[in-house]
Amino acid sequence: MRSIRSTRQRSRGSTELNIAPLIDMVFILLIFFLVTTSFVKESGVEVKRPAAQTAEEQKTTLIIGVTSANRVYMEGKPIDVRAVQAHVERFALKNPGANVVIAADKESRSGTVIQVLDACRLAGVRDVAVAASRPG
Structure with a gap:
């Protein structure tokens, strides 16, 4: 009977979750997304653009x-x-x-x-x- 109790007590004390690697990974992902994000400058007003058959998408400054x-x-x-x-x-x-x-x-x-x-x-x-x- 003692061996079962001592095993339970030992197993309860050793259950730790080390979250340091998880936090490191989250920060690495955050840095990755900040570096790869492209910011687009807008004019600041909502306009209804006219339609054109030859319209092309461009990178704008x-x-x-x-x-x-x-x-x-x-x-x-x-x-x-x-x-x-x-x-x-x-x-x-x-x-x-x-x-x-x-x-x-x-x-x-x-x-x-x-x-x-x-x-x-x-x-x-x-x-x-x-x-x-x-x-x-």
Whole structure:
């Protein structure tokens, strides 16, 4: 009878769970996901993009939004159309070879979109595109 009790007492005391390797693994996964995550800059406004048969997905660096009320947004902040060139010049200096995408609402005036496009080109950025979505 003693041998059974002593075996039970010994087995109760030795049940430990070592979670140090588990914590190490979680931190390694966290670092992996942080390093491999790509962050996309958005214009900061919701726009309804017009459909285009030739729409292509591109990696973008800077997105400028034009709403249906013809307001211009950059990185979530409203800016004046006349200030677009200065903002894009500063951005292009920090990011050589940068590209710009203009996400214009389909209800926005083409004149405002052309002003933004012209300001981007005057700022020295040659790779400027207008965002569209594929139909369907």
